[in-house]
Amino acid sequence: MRLIPRLPDREMAAEQMDEPDLNPVLHRQALRGLARLNRFGGAASLIWPEIKKVLGRFPRSxxxxxxxxxxSGDVPISLARKLLRSGYSSQVTGLDYSPVAIEEAQKRAKELNLQADFISFDVLRDPLPGQFDIVVCSLFLHHLSEDQIVNLLRKMREATRKILIVSDLDRSGLNLRLVQLAGRMLSRSAIVHNDGELSVKAAFTVTEANDFARKSELPNAIIRKRFPCRWVLTWRRED
Structure with a gap:
């Protein structure tokens, strides 16, 4: 076995987290493990600098x-808390297909006394509900086919008033090893261990992400690699 494997091509495989009949107890355990990995990897902190750049365009409402x-809502909740510390209140809406995930997100928001609506919703099938100053998406695109990605990015573009930010894994052998190590250090969930590896193999490179941005009609989108293991796509709507 190679110490650092080569991953020249994308490999998609069904992840346990996506199974409709997944045991809710195991599902919640995995969601909490992923939230822990997000905190360790600074998932919200990778997105926040892009939001800070446009804060002057937001009213104080x-x-x-x-x-x-x-x-489980950990990324938007963290971003909402960062906004509050910067003097901006927020209204968060989170969408997910899984009722178990939505329940976890609602519980987390209630514990923090955060104004947020978490809704069970099929983002691939249905139009997104309204327009928002900020639209974010973290660690989702690698679950999708290329056609689904382009269609979703177009819907997200239409829902964006000011800034759209997408963050996902960057496919590489080094990142595969880092995700494997972090998963085992930070979570006891076998689902996290299994799905983390599959996620990196199904993820996209920066070059591939740039191609999606072009096909989705996101002019002047900027995509940068971010440590650890990610890239971040940013698109701003011109006033």
């Missing part, structure tokens, strides 16, 4: 934010 495929 609540900033509206949509998180697509929110999972």
């Amino acid at each position: 609540p900033v509206t934010m949509l998180d697509v495929a929110t999972g």
Whole structure:
């Protein structure tokens, strides 16, 4: 076995987290493990600098934010808290297909006394609900086919008033090893261990992400690699 494997091509495989009949107890354990990995990897902190750059364009009334495929809601909740510390209230809407994930997100928001709506929603099938100052999506695109990605990015573009930010894994052998190591250090969930490896193999490179941005008609989108293991796509709507 190679110490650092080569991953020249994308490999998609069904992840356990996506199974409709997944045991809810195991599902919640995996969601909490992923939230822990997000905190360790600074998932919200990778997105926040892009939001800070456009804060001057926001009124002091609540900033509206949509998180697509929110999972347990840890990323938008963290971003909302960062906004509050910067003097901006916010109204968060999080969408996810999984009722178990939505329940976890609602519980987390309630514990923190955060104004947020988490809704069970099929983002691939249905139009996104309204327009928002900020639209974010973290660790979702690698679950999708290329056609699904382009269609979703177009819907997210239409829902964006000011800034669209997408963050996902960067496919590489080094990142595969880092995700394997972090998963085992930070979570006891066998689902996290299994799905983390599959996620990196199904992820996209920066070059591939740039191609999606072009096909989705996101002019002047900027995509940068971010440590650890990710890239971040940013697109701003011109006033």
